Amino acid sequence: MNTPARRRKWKQRDIAPYLFIAPFFVLFLVFGVFPLGFSVWLSLHQWEPAAGMSAMRWVGLDNYMFALTDPWFHRSLWNTLWFAVVSGLPQHLVALPLAYFIQSRLKRSRNLVVGAYFIPYITSSVAIALIFATLYSKDYGVINALLQALHLPGDIDWLGDASYTKPAVAFVVFWRYLGWNIVLYLSALQIVDNDLYEAATLDDVSFWQQFWHITLPLLRPMIFFAVTLTLIGNLQLFEEPFILVDAEKGVAPSVMTSAIFMYRLAFSDGDFGTASAVSWILFLIIAALTWVNSRLFKRAEDHDVSR
Amino acid sequence: MSRAERPDTARYIAYALVAAGALLLVSPFYFTFVFATHTRSAIFDTPPPLWFGSAVLGNYDMxxxxxxxxxxxxxxxxxxxxxxxxxxxxxxxxxxxxAVYEFRFKRALFALVLASMMLPAFLNMIPSFMVMQFLGWIDEPRALYVPGAAGALGIFLMRQYISSGIPKELIDAARMDACGEFRIFWSVVLPLTGPALGTLGLITFINSWNNFIAPLIVMRSAENYTLPLALRSMQSPNNTEWGTLMVGSAIAMLPLLIAFFFCARRLVAGLTAGAVRG
Structure with missing residues (x-):
């Protein structure tokens, strides 16, 4: 123990783990923690970056008050929530039974099918938005052509008429993340599979009754996890509406999410203070909704246990 | 397990629905490649082209x-x-x-790593732009790869793999041989983490390849754009050259489609690893 070489080794071993984790924490400090602190401070000031650091003026909570009373912000919040529900809920309503079906009915074609559903998730949102922009085109788009072929009204201005633009964008989001949710549910189903086999030996239990009474309750923790991920993701929705609908277009406000609103405040209007305030308000809303979501699931669980 | 039910019709309908859904999901990719071979005016024909054309070289030149x-x-x-x-x-x-050391604040620090994954990205958009400005990294590629150089998800994945897949005895044995700590990591442990490195590498590459928001905020000059930004810059409200744009999109998508074709299993397993940690 007392030879110098030994002592040196012990020391090295004590310091080593800190050196190994240092890169993460240094980066996290510089590009994570510090910017966040700075953003709080910024949200309490009025400032345009062009004017330099000295032009920063303390305004207290004015930025927050301004944002909270701004009708455009209200509109963006409404759009965000609308997208969260309309593109989020169907993802799970489709992914759950589909994952169950794939898991229990598909054997050889399984990887192919899962792969097909998953590809949109790993594709660039820009490439996706560009192809959908052509497919949605009013006079020449494939979607309208298809509708006409089916003798349905096929002259819809999908990305130009406010009442269609929102659902059109929501569909792209749904399309992109469906496979992700299927994969999440499949990974959970692999764990509960044994129970399923036992349950399936009971007579008179149909395929979908099994799903409803056995699989679904067992999947609850994963449903909670997946819904939470969708909620958090959709509340920060930015890329799909941002690329699909040009900001100059008349319908742009109807797909302006809060994240887009924040981006425009900062990078088009140069109002970094208010934009920072908006980002914190949005953060609090996401935190609150995530909390409510977890309470709802917990309540349902307690209810189940007491039954 | 399927003997108990009324078979056939209902089941075939279900198979057909699943297959139709899969086709519907991949059809936009098909159209990307089809449109890449047509001129702008051909794409805007009625009905739109459903099969490959011959304008791909012209589109490519443009x-x-x-x-x-x-x-x-x-x-x-x-x-x-x-x-x-x-x-x-x-x-x-x-x-x-x-995975292998015991040290003070280990639990708290690891909790911090996990917590950092929960932070929504938009919260950092504005202040990290200002940090880049302060560092003079605007329009510099390093602004895109330095901040995310040690992702929390990656640390989590590697910890899981090393703590379950690498025997502690191996590390102790290496220590007996008086290897330095970094040496143990580099020549004993790292070579054994191949599969985990493969998964992590794939995930990281895909995320970086598709990243849109970070380059949107820091990259300024057209020659420093990454592909998503460059493609988007070709879109204009009125006369977008769609065929040309689709050639670009197709080329941008190809590397990932090929990688996905070969590594789908590993990729999916890695992506959901965080989800099934229970």
Whole structure:
């Protein structure tokens, strides 16, 4: 123990783990923690970056008050929530039974099918938005052509008429993340599979009754996890509406999410203070909704246990 | 397990629905490749083209005319390779430390790593732009690969793999041989983490390749654009050259489609690893 070489080794071993984790924490400090602190401070000031650091003026909570009373912000919040529900809920309503079906009915074609559903998730949102922009085109788009072929009204201005633009964008989001949710549910189903086999030996239990009474309750923790991920993701929705609908277009406000609103405040209007305030308000809303979501699931669980 | 039910009709309908859904999901990719072979005016025919045309070379020439396309492609490759290399090194280091050492504040620090994954990205958009400005990194590729060089997900993945897949005795034995700590990590542990490194590398590469918001905020000059930004810059409200744009999109998508074709299993397993940790 007392030879110098030994002592040196012990020391090295004590310091080593800190050196190994240092890169993460240094980066996290510089590009994570510090910017966040700075953003709080910024949200309490009025400032345009062009004017330099000295032009920063303390305004207290004015930025927050301004944002909270701004009708455009209200509109963006409404759009965000609308997208969260309309593109989020169907993802799970489709992914759950589909994952169950794939898991229990598909054997050889399984990887192919899962792969097909998953590809949109790993594709660039820009490439996706560009192809959908052509497919949605009013006079020449494939979607309208298809509708006409089916003798349905096929002259819809999908990305130009406010009442269609929102659902059109929501569909792209749904399309992109469906496979992700299927994969999440499949990974959970692999764990509960044994129970399923036992349950399936009971007579008179149909395929979908099994799903409803056995699989679904067992999947609850994963449903909670997946819904939470969708909620958090959709509340920060930015890329799909941002690329699909040009900001100059008349319908742009109807797909302006809060994240887009924040981006425009900062990078088009140069109002970094208010934009920072908006980002914190949005953060609090996401935190609150995530909390409510977890309470709802917990309540349902307690209810189940007491039954 | 299917004997108990009324078979056939209902089941075939279900198979057909699942197959139709899969086709519907991949059809936009099909149209990307089809439109890439048509001129703008052919795409805007009624009915739109459903099969491959012959305008692909013309579209390609116009793509090179409009964009410094291969330079943008190279920029995407450069940023993705740098991000991936750094993550493989730094995340395996971090994951290794959390997996094999006992040290003060270990639990708290690991909790911090996990918590950092929960932070919504938009919260950082404005202040990190200002940090880049302060550092003078605007329009510099390093602004894209340095901040995310040691991702929390990567540390988590590597910790899981090392703590369950690498025997502690091996590390002790190496220590007996008086190997230095970094030496143990580098020549004993790292070579054994191949599969985990593969998964992490794939995930990191894909995320970097598709990243849109970070380059949107920091990259300024067209020749420094990564592919997503470059493609978007070709879109205009009125006369977008769709065929040309689709050639660019198709080329941008191909590397990932090929990678996905070969590594789908590993990728999916890695992506959901965080989800099934229970």
């Amino acid at each position: 793509l090179l005319e409009r964009l410094p396309f291969w330079r943008n492609f190279g920029m995407s490759v450069y940023v993705a390779v740098m991000t991936t290399t750094l993550n493989l090194l730094l995340c395996s280091m971090g994951g290794y430390a959390f």
